[in-house]
Amino acid sequence: MTETRVTIAIAEGVADVRLARPDKLNALDPAMFAGIIDAIATLAAAPGLRAVVLSGEGRGFCAGLDMASMASAGSGIDLAARTHGPANDFQQVAWGWRTLAVPVIAALHGVAFGGGLQIASGADIRIAAPGTRLSVMEIKWGIVPDMAGYALWRGSVRDDALRELAYTAREFDAEEGRALGFVTRIADDPHAEAMALAQAIAGRNPHAIRAAKRLANLEGDAGGILTAESEEQAALLRTPNQIEAVMANMQKRPPRFED
Structure with missing residues (x-):
């Protein structure tokens, strides 16, 4: 029987x-890749979903590729x-976390190395425990980041810093990661902080939140983005949730939104 690599619990959106x-620091083997892809598909189809918190069990978020298991699967x-x-x-x-309709918050602790850092970067927001160890590690293995990292880091991580880290695989901590744009903020209990933030987001107009994420994901010229902004706003104004x-x-009461 295949061991579960990703768990999902949904409550109140x-x-x-x-x-x-956790015994492998959530390292990525073929079963983990499949489990994450399946989880993203499950969440994309989940009714009433308002926000996602992504974390790792055990001593760290994700140590990156399980090189031994991936080498054996390499021919495929x-x-x-x-x-x-x-x-x-x-x-x-x-990339799949970025394409989900709702905000995703990654809670990081221990390590987020290589592919683990790229997975975390797919989230809209990253909250890290003090001292969390990070690395753009791929060059250590003679390869480049190829799990959407460059597309996800563009616009948030300083270009010269990213080049240095990608060329060297130098390890850095959450505090430096925040200064460079890899980490949004630092919290002693990142999972609790991420859950509280997700619950706050879940209490907002879900249609406006999804529209805001679509706008945040846009790339291109200013004219196109300005037009999209106007179109999203027009679609929200005078709707029941708005x-x-x-x-x-x-x-001065809690809102009652419909999905």
């Missing part, structure tokens, strides 16, 4: 998703196959 290979790897829109299977485990947001604020 918030999914608590955990990488579940097809990097050219675009299996998930613009992404291949290996990119989907990171009116409910106004009324709840005016009446």
Whole structure:
């Protein structure tokens, strides 16, 4: 029987998703890749989902590739196959979080190395425990980051710093990661902080949150983004959820939104 590599628990619109290979620091083997891809697909189809928290069980978030298991599966790897829109299977485990309709918050502790850092970078927000160890590690193995890292880091991580880290595999901590753009903020209990943030997001107009994520994901010229912004706003104004947001604020009560 295949061991579960990823667990999902959904309550009140918030999914608590955990990488579940703690004995190997949640290192990525073929079963973990498949488990993450399946989890993303499950969440994309989950009714009433408002936010996702992604974390790792045990002593760390993810130590990156399990090189021994991936080497044995190497002959079956097809990097050219675009299996998930613009992404291949290996990119989907990171890119897929960015394409989910709802915000994803990664809670990091221990280590986030190589592919683990790229998976975390697919989240909208990254909250790390003090001293969490990070690395763009691929050059150590004679390869480049190829799990969507460059696409995800563009615009958030300083270019010269990314080049240095990709060329050297130098390890850095959460504090430096925050300064460079890999980490959003630091918290003593990142999972609790991420869950609290997810619950706060879940209490907002879900249609507006999804629209905000679509806008945040846009790339291109300013004119196209300005047009998309206007279109999203026009689609929200005077809808039941938008009116409910106004009324709840005016009446100083919790809102009651519909999905």
